[in-house]
Amino acid sequence: MSLWARVYEERRRVIVPLVILAAISVATLLLAVWPLQRSVTNSENAALEAMVGLANARRFERQAREAADSKRRADTELQAFYTDVLPRDFATATKTTTQWLQVAAREAGLEFKASHFDWDVVRDSRLSRAFSTVTLVGKYPNIRRFLYAVETASEFIVIEKVSVAESTGQGSGGNLEVSLGVATYFLSPSGQ
Amino acid sequence: MLKGNLSTRPFYNERLVTMALAAIAIAAVLLTGYDVRRLIELSGRRSSALAKAEANEREAARIRGQAQALQQAVDRPTLTRLANYTREANTLIEQRTFSWTGVFGHLEKTLPVDVRLVSISPTVVKGTTRLSLGIILRDLNDVSAFIDNLNATGAFYDVGPTEQRQQEDGSFAARIEASYRSERPAPAAAVPSDREKQQ
Numbered sequence: 001m002s003l004w005a006r007v008y009e010e011r012r013r014v015i016v017p018l019v020i021l022a023a024i025s026v027a028t029l030l031l032a033v034w035p036l037q038r039s040v041t042n043s044e045n046a047a048l049e050a051m052v053g054l055a056n057a058r059r060f061e062r063q064a065r066e067a068a069d070s071k072r073r074a075d076t077e078l079q080a081f082y083t084d085v086l087p088r089d090f091a092t093a094t095k096t097t098t099q100w101l102q103v104a105a106r107e108a109g110l111e112f113k114a115s116h117f118d119w120d121v122v123r124d125s126r127l128s129r130a131f132s133t134v135t136l137v138g139k140y141p142n143i144r145r146f147l148y149a150v151e152t153a154s155e156f157i158v159i160e161k162v163s164v165a166e167s168t169g170q171g172s173g174g175n176l177e178v179s180l181g182v183a184t185y186f187l188s189p190s191g192q
Numbered sequence: 193m194l195k196g197n198l199s200t201r202p203f204y205n206e207r208l209v210t211m212a213l214a215a216i217a218i219a220a221v222l223l224t225g226y227d228v229r230r231l232i233e234l235s236g237r238r239s240s241a242l243a244k245a246e247a248n249e250r251e252a253a254r255i256r257g258q259a260q261a262l263q264q265a266v267d268r269p270t271l272t273r274l275a276n277y278t279r280e281a282n283t284l285i286e287q288r289t290f291s292w293t294g295v296f297g298h299l300e301k302t303l304p305v306d307v308r309l310v311s312i313s314p315t316v317v318k319g320t321t322r323l324s325l326g327i328i329l330r331d332l333n334d335v336s337a338f339i340d341n342l343n344a345t346g347a348f349y350d351v352g353p354t355e356q357r358q359q360e361d362g363s364f365a366a367r368i369e370a371s372y373r374s375e376r377p378a379p380a381a382a383v384p385s386d387r388e389k390q391q
Binding site: 003006007011014015018021022024025026028029032033036037039040043044046047049050051053054056057058060061063064065067068071074075077078081122124125126127144147148150151156157158159160161162163164165181185 | 204209213216217219220221223224226227230231234235237238241242244245246248249251252253255256258259260262263265266270271274276277278280281284285287288289290291292293296309310311312313314326
């Protein structure tokens, strides 16, 4: 009998449980701990991906919320522009604009000759455009004063064109005749 | 002399064997302990990770649902229409705030003596103000001089003639187009210039 066999024979009651314990430990390590380790790594990666997905969803929601907010804000501002800044309708547009231009011309020392308003619907828009050619006669500094008054007025009057000619009327020495293409806008009845 | 061990059960180093077995036993116990501890720890981590992933996925799905509902409220055609209305309003406001006195201030300084301005009309295209200037003049060389003067102000650019024709009285009618860096109305715009003082 060899020495190893004799040692095994004499200490079998210790060696056998010890070998079984060691085998179970190693088997547990190989068959349970390491696969579980891989599984945990996968689960943690999945959790990380879910966190990235959550961050993306939050960003997506923030963008959608910002778009909704900016739409609401633009809607409100546009509504304020349509109702508070622009005249209510064609009648108001012509009345207030003509009155204002007449008063401004008089205050600037210009003679208000004529104006006639007409209107058309602006294409692809909720707005209509009321327009007129206004003829004024007077000195150049007064014309500049009048233009400055229009620029700084609270009324929404757009000067689209300025045409200047020497006045040909009697007693018109040094006077200029100015034709102003003026326009204002109002919400079309169908655009509300 | 013969040497040999005639014993049927010779002695061996029992302490060494005992120590080896004890070492193996300690290693096996330690390994078992390590296994148990790792199993508990990894199980906990896996449960936690799975729960976290599930919670995050649920939350992400909820948030995506909310975002989609918001997006449906702001559909693309509505947004495009709104953008067009806003652009239109901004263009109108730009036209409204156009400084005529500012332009006249520049023209007073740049118009050659024998050139008469007969019309000005601005148009705003994509935020750029284009001016169309109609002038009457006796000498066509004054067109170049006027263009040079306009360019020199720094307020006008892309300046060029678009039309020149002789009139019955021998004078020329010309049209000049220029881009203009619009200014806000100057408070002291009514101050007369040299040209005004001459009139």
